[in-house]
Amino acid sequence: MKNLGEMLLRREAFSEIVMGNTAIVRAMIEAGTRIVTSYPGSPTPEIASTIAAISKDERPFYFEFSTNEKVATEVAYGASVNGHLSTVFFKSVGLNVAADTFVQLSLMKLIGGMVVVLGDDPGANSSQNEQDNRHFASLSYMPIFEPANPGEVYHFYKAAAAMAQHMHMPVILRLTTHVCHAKGKVDFAAWHPAEFDKTPRFDVKNGPYMPLTSLVFPMKRRALQNLRQAAELSEKNGLHHFDNNNNTRQGIITFGLPYLSLLDVLEESDAKPDILKLGMIYPLPRVLVSDFLRSHEEILVLEELDDLLETEIKRLAFEQGIKVKIHGKTDIESWVGEYTADKVADQLRQIWPEMAGSQPQAPAMPLAVPARPAQMCPGCGHRSAFHAIRQALAPHDIKVADIGCHTLGFMPPYNMGELLMCMGASTGIAAGLSLYNDSRRVVCFLGDSTFFHAGIPGIINALFNKHKITLIVMENGTTAMTGHQDHAASGRNFNEATEKVPVRRVLEGLGVKNIFEVDTYQQAKLTEAVKEAQATEGFAVVIAKHPCMLKLMREARRKDSFQAKVIDVDQKTCDRRYVCVSSFACPTFILNHDGSIGVNPDLCIGDGSCLQTCPSKAITRPTNRESSKE
Numbered sequence: 001m002k003n004l005g006e007m008l009l010r011r012e013a014f015s016e017i018v019m020g021n022t023a024i025v026r027a028m029i030e031a032g033t034r035i036v037t038s039y040p041g042s043p044t045p046e047i048a049s050t051i052a053a054i055s056k057d058e059r060p061f062y063f064e065f066s067t068n069e070k071v072a073t074e075v076a077y078g079a080s081v082n083g084h085l086s087t088v089f090f091k092s093v094g095l096n097v098a099a100d101t102f103v104q105l106s107l108m109k110l111i112g113g114m115v116v117v118l119g120d121d122p123g124a125n126s127s128q129n130e131q132d133n134r135h136f137a138s139l140s141y142m143p144i145f146e147p148a149n150p151g152e153v154y155h156f157y158k159a160a161a162a163m164a165q166h167m168h169m170p171v172i173l174r175l176t177t178h179v180c181h182a183k184g185k186v187d188f189a190a191w192h193p194a195e196f197d198k199t200p201r202f203d204v205k206n207g208p209y210m211p212l213t214s215l216v217f218p219m220k221r222r223a224l225q226n227l228r229q230a231a232e233l234s235e236k237n238g239l240h241h242f243d244n245n246n247n248t249r250q251g252i253i254t255f256g257l258p259y260l261s262l263l264d265v266l267e268e269s270d271a272k273p274d275i276l277k278l279g280m281i282y283p284l285p286r287v288l289v290s291d292f293l294r295s296h297e298e299i300l301v302l303e304e305l306d307d308l309l310e311t312e313i314k315r316l317a318f319e320q321g322i323k324v325k326i327h328g329k330t331d332i333e334s335w336v337g338e339y340t341a342d343k344v345a346d347q348l349r350q351i352w353p354e355m356a357g358s359q360p361q362a363p364a365m366p367l368a369v370p371a372r373p374a375q376m377c378p379g380c381g382h383r384s385a386f387h388a389i390r391q392a393l394a395p396h397d398i399k400v401a402d403i404g405c406h407t408l409g410f411m412p413p414y415n416m417g418e419l420l421m422c423m424g425a426s427t428g429i430a431a432g433l434s435l436y437n438d439s440r441r442v443v444c445f446l447g448d449s450t451f452f453h454a455g456i457p458g459i460i461n462a463l464f465n466k467h468k469i470t471l472i473v474m475e476n477g478t479t480a481m482t483g484h485q486d487h488a489a490s491g492r493n494f495n496e497a498t499e500k501v502p503v504r505r506v507l508e509g510l511g512v513k514n515i516f517e518v519d520t521y522q523q524a525k526l527t528e529a530v531k532e533a534q535a536t537e538g539f540a541v542v543i544a545k546h547p548c549m550l551k552l553m554r555e556a557r558r559k560d561s562f563q564a565k566v567i568d569v570d571q572k573t574c575d576r577r578y579v580c581v582s583s584f585a586c587p588t589f590i591l592n593h594d595g596s597i598g599v600n601p602d603l604c605i606g607d608g609s610c611l612q613t614c615p616s617k618a619i620t621r622p623t624n625r626e627s628s629k630e
């Protein structure tokens with residue numbers, strides 16, 4: 001692909017092999033989406049990287065990363081009631097944050113329509129749980145489309161947008177990790193840019209938009225009416241697909257990734273079931289599904305994660321008195337993990353073994369692949385911080401982690417995290433742990449993006465209720481874990497430079513009295529600051545600050561003047577106490593077979609944060625990489 005930005009703006013129809021997270025951006029453009037918002041989180045951040053490939057001036061829609069998923073949903077909602085087709089996208093657990101706003105959306109008449117793109121993560125590849133956000137559809141009266149591949153991502157987004165615009169309602173497009181990241185050929189249509197009408201179209205007469213007391217009922221009735229209409233639409237236009245294998249005995253109802261995995265498994269099999277693959281998975285196309293149930297003796301409902309479809313289909317069969325055997329989830333394992341081909345074969349084996357092939361299971365990988373545990377990057381300011389903070393804490397102090405790159409501090413040798421919940425939860429949890437607890441001090445950690453996302457209420461609570469805890473804000477100037485998205489303290493938003501909202505100033509504004517701000521490379525100073533913070537009477541905050549070195553080095557390497565630096569270990573001075581490998585544990589250091597310490601020049605960034613950790617001062621100052629090789 002030559003130039004992604006140019007490709008996305010092509011006027012004529014074309015075909016290209018793209019990721020699901022790329023296909024959706026062209027779909028947004030073709031559908032006439034005007035406002036797109038998000039908060040970063042896997043599996044969807046590449047949607048934003050794709051958007052970034054189109055220059056701001058040429059971008060046919062406005063995009064922002066908001067401070068969290070709730071705000072992102074609110075911005076998209078505001079845009080929609082003002083007449084613009086809008087989209088918000090975020091990861092699975094983002095919906096928990098957005099939920100208070102999200103569940104109300106269907107009550108409102110969304111003049112421009114709104115598509116909510118949910119990036120669910122079966123397999124918990126990069127999430128703290130495996131939640132199935134389909135549950136939210138019935139709770140909030142919203143239809144869901146679920147594609148299985150990039151081509152469907154493109155078509156289903158356009159269908160969801162058309163429905164949202166036509167019915168002035170929110171429509172969910174549920175993507176899963178596999179579908180976001182899989183590549184496939186997509187046939188894109190031509191695009192005719194339309195004039196961006198900026199006339200404000202919000203009109204209170206389109207409402208009510210105030211869900212208060214008796215108004216709630218007509219609003220709820222409207223939402224339910226819309227859902228009913230969506231179910232009717234789904235019968236003919238729900239993008240469902242029927243694979244007729246002339247098998248009147250066995251039928252499978254499925255959707256999304258499990259459908260693709262099923263096709264893989266069946267390739268090896270002579271026995272093939274009929275397959276009904278759903279496109280709009282909620283509300284259920286009841287006529288279509290009941291016809292399928294009636295025309296088969298046995299049905300298998302094949303779905304990843306929870307048994308929502310199975311339960312609905314069993315209810316439908318019961319209500320309509322259809323005599324058909326319905327198989328679904330079997331053991332606990334069938335509720336867990338991605339439905340890869342192996343998993344689907346396992347599932348089939350338990351019900352219709354003739355379809356699963358004779359192979360018991362995919363053989364274990366013949367090669368032993370070395371484990372590669374996640375770790376902080378060389379030069380990471382968080383490592384320096386943890387190394388220093390550890391010197392300040394007593395072994396029985398309770399350490400509450402939060403979510404971000406700094407979560408990795410829970411691993412040995414740092415052991416800086418014993419509890420973890422979700423973004424921004426550390427301060428509240430720490431407060432709870434500090435109650436009726438006179439002997440174990442409580443320390444909690446928070447990243448700077450998380451500080452703005454959901455961290456501030458916990459901090460206000462600690463102040464307001466006088467909790468005796470120490471909060472350490474790990475400020476690196478970016479949302480590192482999800483790919484360096486800017487946040488309020490970065491000095492940039494997605495589109496341009498902005499005034500920073502400094503963490504320290506926010507804390508001061510809130511009235512935090514005990515604030516210690518230290519660059520994490522100043523390890524001794526940081527150790528002292530943490531000791532002092534812990535010794536203060538009330539709530540204290542340490543801002544452990546250092547820019548994300550991965551981001552900094554990437555930017556530095558792009559400059560012609562860049563000169564790589566690397567440290568070295570003076571073998572004569574090294575007395576093999578091994579602090580560098582066993583306690584500081586920068587991956588740059590290598591423990592050689594002969595017991596000496598080496599340096600991997602390809603990993604070392606020459607930051608020198610390790611120099612102060614060596615008790616024998618054997619680590620030499622960083623020098624230019626070429627000269628160090630001589």
Ligand SMILES: Cc1ncc(C[n+]2csc(CCOP(=O)(O)OP(=O)(O)O)c2C)c(N)n1
Nearest residue numbers: 041403404405406447448449450479480481
């Ligand atoms: C509700 C929610 N939204 C998004 C994410 C994805 N996510 C994981 S950590 C993180 C923020 C990381 O940034 P920061 O707090 O600055 O810590 P850093 O990674 O920079 O150390 C995000 C957005 C998530 N886990 N939960």
